[in-house]
Amino acid sequence: MSYLQVSNLQVKAKNSDNIIIKDIDLSMNKGEILAILGASGSGKTTLLKSLSGLLARSKGNILLDGKEVIDPTKKLVAGNSDIALVHQDYALFPNSNIIENLKYPLRRTSKEYQEYRIKELLALCGLEDKKDKLPYQLSGGEKQRVAIACALANEPSLLLFDEPFSNLDPLLKHDFLNAFKEIFSKTNTTVIFVTHHVDEAMILADKIAMIREGEILQVGRPKELYDYPKHSYTAQFFGYTNILSAKESSLINKDGGYYAVRAEEIEYSPIQKEGFEETKLIRTDYLGLYSIHHLLKADIKLSVIDLKNEIEMKQEKIYVRIPEQNLKEVSID
Numbered sequence: 001m002s003y004l005q006v007s008n009l010q011v012k013a014k015n016s017d018n019i020i021i022k023d024i025d026l027s028m029n030k031g032e033i034l035a036i037l038g039a040s041g042s043g044k045t046t047l048l049k050s051l052s053g054l055l056a057r058s059k060g061n062i063l064l065d066g067k068e069v070i071d072p073t074k075k076l077v078a079g080n081s082d083i084a085l086v087h088q089d090y091a092l093f094p095n096s097n098i099i100e101n102l103k104y105p106l107r108r109t110s111k112e113y114q115e116y117r118i119k120e121l122l123a124l125c126g127l128e129d130k131k132d133k134l135p136y137q138l139s140g141g142e143k144q145r146v147a148i149a150c151a152l153a154n155e156p157s158l159l160l161f162d163e164p165f166s167n168l169d170p171l172l173k174h175d176f177l178n179a180f181k182e183i184f185s186k187t188n189t190t191v192i193f194v195t196h197h198v199d200e201a202m203i204l205a206d207k208i209a210m211i212r213e214g215e216i217l218q219v220g221r222p223k224e225l226y227d228y229p230k231h232s233y234t235a236q237f238f239g240y241t242n243i244l245s246a247k248e249s250s251l252i253n254k255d256g257g258y259y260a261v262r263a264e265e266i267e268y269s270p271i272q273k274e275g276f277e278e279t280k281l282i283r284t285d286y287l288g289l290y291s292i293h294h295l296l297k298a299d300i301k302l303s304v305i306d307l308k309n310e311i312e313m314k315q316e317k318i319y320v321r322i323p324e325q326n327l328k329e330v331s332i333d
């Protein structure tokens with residue numbers, strides 16, 4: 001049996017019949033990291049709050065380590081002591097130093113245990129030399145580590161994060177993501193975080209759940225979602241991707257259906273070659289590392305990534321070919 005089992009979860013907006021989360025099923029093993037990936041307004045925060053037991057659900061069950069996460073309408077105090085939810089703004093006490101911030105979640109334990117556990121948490125999160133500082137004296141990444149240390153203090157069964165990296169400097173983010181991963185692998189903590197950044201989900205997560213309009217479109221390992229997207233939305237969320245109809249495009253030789261092909265997986269040539277078809281170059285976006293050529297083939301738009309920046313922007317025609325193995329069949333609804 002899975003460590004976290006979510007079945008048929010439905011959440012409605014407060015005082016309305018508007019369904020925000022639509023019949024979601026999810027399962028996780030202990031120690032796994034799951035990213036809930038989706039655009040703004042797709043329902044990520046609502047799903048996270050519902051999983052934490054802070055938001056009422058209109059249908060469904062959440063089982064954590066075999067025990068039901070009780071709906072807040074069925075108990076006096078909302079929430080669950082086995083589940084820690086870390087907010088975007090870190091929620092630290094601004095006038096207390098790091099040690100005092102760490103003492104707060106441990107306030108119901110003995111002085112000796114507090115001392116022992118705080119030492120352990122400071123070492124785990126690489127904060128030993130910051131322990132006497134106030135939150136405003138720390139960088140965004142350091143504050144985030146203090147928030148993680150506070151959340152880990154009581155060894156929660158499940159740790160939930162809402163957009164944990166949104167306040168971090170993009171240049172430092174990748175180092176931080178790896179530090180984050182190391183902390184959770186050492187503690188074997190089960191983690192769910194929500195994000196709209198594909199790179200965060202790809203680097204950190206064991207599994208990604210792609211959410212759109214309150215529905216999970218696909219759950220799988222990062223490479224699985226990238227290589228085998230089931231839906232055109234998932235394919236396009238992971239990068240420049242063309243969605244082509246077999247009926248409408250002469251570039252694919254299939255009887256019917258819709259196919260995703262990544263912009264970097266289309267073969268191109270500035271000169272005519274056997275098996276290549278002529279397209280009209282509409283526009284080129286130069287992005288330094290690569291260029292994206294926007295093409296037209298009989299009224300059908302096509303994007304091609306040119307990794308070597310080798311095609312002249314003023315050229316009028318580009319010849320393309322789509323290798324059959326690069327086509328992924330997708331649904332489009």
Ligand SMILES: Nc1ncnc2c1ncn2[C@@H]1O[C@H](COP(=O)(O)OP(=O)(O)OP(=O)(O)O)[C@@H](O)[C@H]1O
Nearest residue numbers: 013014020038039040041042043044045046047196
């Ligand atoms: N209390 C509410 N009443 C009505 N609609 C709500 C309520 N809370 C959220 N919604 C709607 O539900 C949808 C999902 O909201 P949610 O905040 O979960 O999305 P999100 O994916 O976390 O977005 P973001 O990335 O912008 O934070 C949105 O369309 C939002 O407007």
